[in-house]
Amino acid sequence: MASKKPRILEDNKDMVWSLVPLVLFCIIIAGIASQCTFSPGGPTQGPIPSVDIDAALNYDAKELGFPIRKPEVPEGWTPNSGSRKVITGDGGGDSSTVGFITTNGSYIQLTQSNAEEFPLVSYVAGGQRFATGVEDIDGHTWNVFGGEGVESIWVTDVDGVRLLITGAAPAEDFTTLARNAGQAEPIVP
Template sequence: MTTPPEPGPTVTGAPGPRPPKSRLLQDGRDMFWSMAPLVVACLVLAGVLGMCSFAPSGPGPGPTPDYDAPAGLRADAAALDIPIRIPDVPDGWQSNSGSRKGIESGRTDPASGLQVRAVASTVGYLTPTGRYLSVTQSDADEDRLIASFGRDLVPTGTQDVDGVNWVVYQGGERDGRPPEPVWTTRLGGPTGPAQIALTGAGDTDEFRTLAAATQSQPPLTTT
């Protein structure tokens, strides 16, 4: 009896596909498209940094805003219906801001004796030395107008400016900064009285200059 041969290894059909290459071994197109967003981001970042500059002492001063004080004060006189003067400031003084505000229970109504709402107009100036000073004109009572600048302000003296008496108020330090004084006086006129307040970082001479520039002018007419 013949013994059949032992079976050998089974051979199947054609060999299967080779495993895919690593993406690192493929052509450069895939690498290009995968790197393109990173390249674009780097270019944008470089452009932004190129427009910046490093200032070790902080940002430098920008241009001074320009404000038309005469036009603003005329508009305030018409809108608020209170006596308002246009300060005749000397050359070198630059107006840079203006605003209006209300002061609740800020004045005593002469007819009823009740406390009613007051209004105020403020214009800011930069002096030739770069200091800021503002003049506020209001129909408020003196104590109410002063309180709108700070509750801790108290009268500490007076200043005579060309025959007009200004009361000087001072307060304590705020946030570690020295206090800014407030000078105030009441100016009469054909359209009624107005309470004037000056404040800011100027020195005494600059306060006196702004006081004289304001008190020397007649109030605007609103008709």
């Protein structure tokens, strides 16, 4: 005959006492691997990565076959990213992108490209966006693309180069970057 379980193992306490060592073991392993932290005050802002925007745009101005501009940005905006991509397909081309964290902590990016407007918008948006209006800023007409629950995209042509702005920043920051990018002179390599 099988022996009877001890009384401590005859109710829900059995499951709890079985899980306690397992949970403690998982916490110890996660702590050793530095995969979790305890922050009773909630998440904190980490350092913003920075990019040498001058070097990135100067390099792109030398390598790409179209004029690249370096817009002045307000004090407190931190350049935090940069990339250069090839947009493939009909109407594609090269692109140079720089991103900024604004003073209020929002992200905004400027892409300069020799690609046509719709392939560029589709590439940056990762899909289809719909025209939702226009913004006239200092003599440049910016076509606005958007939709419900997506970031806006503003696009204009300046001397045959497409300038595209997108990000989670408010419209005032889009206007500031659009004005400064439209007024910036091309970098002379």
